[in-house]
Amino acid sequence: MKPGDERFRFRNEEWTGTTSGLCEKYVQTNLVTLPKEYAFDFLLFCIRNPKPCPLVEVLEAGQTVPAMADADVRTDLPRYRIYRNGEFSEEVLNLTDVWQDDFVTFLIGCSFTxxxxxxxxxxxxxxxxxxxxxxxxxxxxxxxxxxxxxxxxxxxxxxxxxxxxxxxxxxxxxxxxxxxxxxxxxxxxxxxxxxxxxxxxxxxxxxxxxxxxxxxxxCGVTPQNAALQAKPPIMITHAPGHMLITDQLDPNYDR
CATH class of the missing domain: 3.30.2040.10 (PSTPO5379-like domain)
Structure with missing residues (x-):
């Protein structure tokens, strides 16, 4: 299937499993969403640790549609994890009930690519x-x-x-x-x-x-580990192995 078809399945909760092996040659990303007041620290964390946190895109506060995919980051991953005050709280299939207008979203490269x-x-x-x-x-x-x-x-x-x-x-x-x-x-x-x-x-x-x-x-799950130390009031990530599939073909496959 094409990325849009897969994201449709995720959005409608028809598939909630891993994205490994789906949409070959398209870029997949990890997701981290934080309140704006924590965004600069996390941006700096990614810049200082590019191996586990290679930044692909940053969505400004309140934005939900990335440039690299005709997608909604609140609904178009198969599973999400929510951390509150540094502790894992729950795993959900969409973020519509917890979304805040001050959320900044980071998309981080994934080895599934x-x-x-x-x-x-x-x-x-x-x-x-x-x-x-x-x-x-x-x-x-x-x-x-x-x-x-x-x-x-x-x-x-x-x-x-x-x-x-x-x-x-x-x-x-x-x-x-x-x-x-x-x-x-x-x-x-x-x-x-x-x-x-x-x-x-x-x-x-x-x-x-x-x-x-x-x-x-x-691994892009590294920020979930860092959340245990930082203890922001809320931090949202992809569930491990459940990525955002973008519309961008990785240029490395043109070789």
Whole structure:
């Protein structure tokens, strides 16, 4: 389906699952919405931490339609999460009941954008094959503080066949606005992950450690982790794995 068709399904709550594998070659983004008084600190946080938070677009206070999609950010993602005072409050299918005129929305690049390129390069995406949400983990990798926002990086994991590691690195590196190259490979305990079968977000993925290596990319769920530190009265994000699909084709696919 085209992005508009998928967003129609989300808006009408006909599909509430992950967007991984949907609308191949179109840019997908994470979403963070905050009251205006917190927007500058968060903007600075993204600028200082471009690997987990590559900014794609910022909507001014009260705006709901981004330039890169004929979409409404209040209704056109399959799932959202609401945090209140730094604590997870609820998961919802739209934001119509909680929307405020002073909300500023940030769209942040997502690694789902380059998954099609990895598959085209012969690299299996096991979470897609196993019909799971990509596993995501909190790490001990520090972030640079900006105002109220600080914390540790969240990463997504894909098990890459050992003989395809170079290809995976080369392909993902060119997608700079979608987290780019990995931040770590192998030995998850080195970045503070004790058990790959117990992700903080998403689902565990089965793979053979004898033939594949766990590879970790910076993840746009990182702001949700930072929200636990900043404690704004309200902060809205996409549910992990449930992105905004834009109308913009990623130029990296023209290569």
């Amino acid at each position: 380059f998954e099609t390129a990895l598959v085209e390069g012969g690299i299996p995406m096991l979470h897609q094959e196993q019909e799971k949400v990509v596993p995501m983990y909190k790490t001990n990798i520090p972030l640079e503080k900006a105002g109220l926002f600080e914390g540790k990086m969240v990463v997504s994991m894909r098990a890459i066949p050992n003989n395809l590691m170079d290809e995976a690195l080369e392909i993902s590196e060119r997608f700079g606005q979608a987290h780019g190259s990995p931040v770590h490979a192998g030995h998850p305990e080195d970045i503070g992950i004790p058990n790959l079968q117990n992700p903080d977000y998403g689902d565990p993925v089965d793979f053979d450690p004898a033939s594949s290596t766990p590879v970790f990319w910076a």
